[in-house]
């Protein structure tokens with residue numbers, strides 16, 4: 001587990017950049033936090049780290065936005081998702097098992113039947129500093145978290 005404080009959107013974006021730079025095919029990142037916590041801001045950084053130049057926006061009305069970079073980025077916002085049936089219909093599993101990076105806002109609205117992923121929790125909103133906690137599950141995502149930590153600590 002790794003905990004850092006972010007004092008600005010730029011710092012959160014920078015963490016995202018480090019994450020995106022180290023992602024591997026089939027990385028799954030769950031991003032928890034209340035409205036305005038900075039989940040989309042973090043995802044913008046992940047996109048940048050994947051070499052994506054498009055402007056990443058909140059996909060609240062689309063549920064999924066796809067961007068192409070070093071690896072494809074599948075950016076989910078499951079805020080409006082309520083039932084498991086809805087999820088089956090949407091066929092998300094093909095993305096979760098795919099060759100890209102899944103960044104999932106509001107992951108708890110979905111029964112994520114995965115054992116290996118990077119869980120991110122952002123606490124705080126508005127003008128507060130954010131406490132960002134990263135927890136890795138599975139060997140590959142643990143390796144990813146180690147790379148992220150090395151890269152963050154090297155910046156100090």
Ligand SMILES: Nc1ncnc2c1ncn2[C@@H]1O[C@H](COP(=O)(O)OP(=O)(O)O)[C@@H](O)[C@H]1O
Nearest residue numbers: 006007008009012035036037038039040041130
């Ligand atoms: N430390 C911080 N980290 C992330 N965002 C911050 C921070 N401080 C202020 N903000 C602001 O909070 C808002 C976060 O919005 P957004 O990323 O869309 O949140 P979410 O996707 O969690 O609803 C942005 O307006 C951003 O500028």
Ligand SMILES: [Mg+2]
Nearest residue numbers: 039040058105
């Ligand atoms: Mg958002």
